[in-house]
Amino acid sequence: MKRERINAESLELEERVVQINRVSKVVKGGRRFSFSTVVVVGDGKGHVGVGMGKAAEVPEAIRKGTEAAKKNIIRIPLVNTTIPHEVMTKFSATKVMIRPAAPGTGVIAGRGVRPVVEAAGIKDLLSKVYGSNNPVNVVKAAYQALSELVSLGEMARRRDMTTQELVARRARHKVTDQEAAA
Numbered sequence: 001m002k003r004e005r006i007n008a009e010s011l012e013l014e015e016r017v018v019q020i021n022r023v024s025k026v027v028k029g030g031r032r033f034s035f036s037t038v039v040v041v042g043d044g045k046g047h048v049g050v051g052m053g054k055a056a057e058v059p060e061a062i063r064k065g066t067e068a069a070k071k072n073i074i075r076i077p078l079v080n081t082t083i084p085h086e087v088m089t090k091f092s093a094t095k096v097m098i099r100p101a102a103p104g105t106g107v108i109a110g111r112g113v114r115p116v117v118e119a120a121g122i123k124d125l126l127s128k129v130y131g132s133n134n135p136v137n138v139v140k141a142a143y144q145a146l147s148e149l150v151s152l153g154e155m156a157r158r159r160d161m162t163t164q165e166l167v168a169r170r171a172r173h174k175v176t177d178q179e180a181a182a
Helices: 058-071 113-120 135-147 152-158 163-181
Strands: 014-027 030-042 047-055 087-091 094-100 125-131
Touching: 014 058, 014 113, 014 135, 030 058, 030 113, 030 135, 047 058, 047 113, 047 135, 087 135, 094 113, 094 135, 113 125, 113 135, 125 135, 152 163
Parallel strands: none
Antiparallel strands: 014 030, 030 047, 087 094, 094 125
8 A cells, every 4th residue: 555645844743752772883992882773753643653763872863763753654544532442463573463442441551552653643552562572662562552443434435335334334243253152
C-alpha cells in the first residue's frame, strides 16, 4: 500500500525520546563514545512518526532522531479513542499485537508500544509484545502495526458494503462469539 506524504510543518508535533543508547568504538587511543536515540513524534490526533538518530552528543542525536521521525509521519485511522481492528505484526525478532479496547480501559502497553500509541492520540488499547523486547524493534513493530490499520470506511468499501452494514455485522459476530464462549 502506498503511503501518502504528510507535511510535518502543518502539525503541532510533540516529541518523546524512547531510548538513548551509548555505544563505543575502540580505536588506537582508547574508546570513542557516541549516542543513538529512538524518538517518536505525534500530534495526538492520529499522526505519528518514528526516527533514529546517532551523534557524538545526546542533544544532536535527539535532534537527528526528531528530524527522521518527522519524515516518517503516517496517519492512523481512529474510531473514537481506539483503533478500528486488531493487528499482529512482526519486525525482526519482535511480534507486536495491538487490539482495540472499550472506552475507559486506557493504554495497556509496554515500554516500547506506549509512546507510539500515545503520540498517535490513542486512549484505549490493549497490546502484547512477543519475542524480543529490544526497545528499537518494539517501537518499529508498533509503528508498522499502526501503519497496517485500515479505516472502517475503507474496509466497508473493499467489501462493497456501507459502514453501517459492516458495524452491524461486527456486532452480530461479537454476540455469537460471546454465546459460544458461555
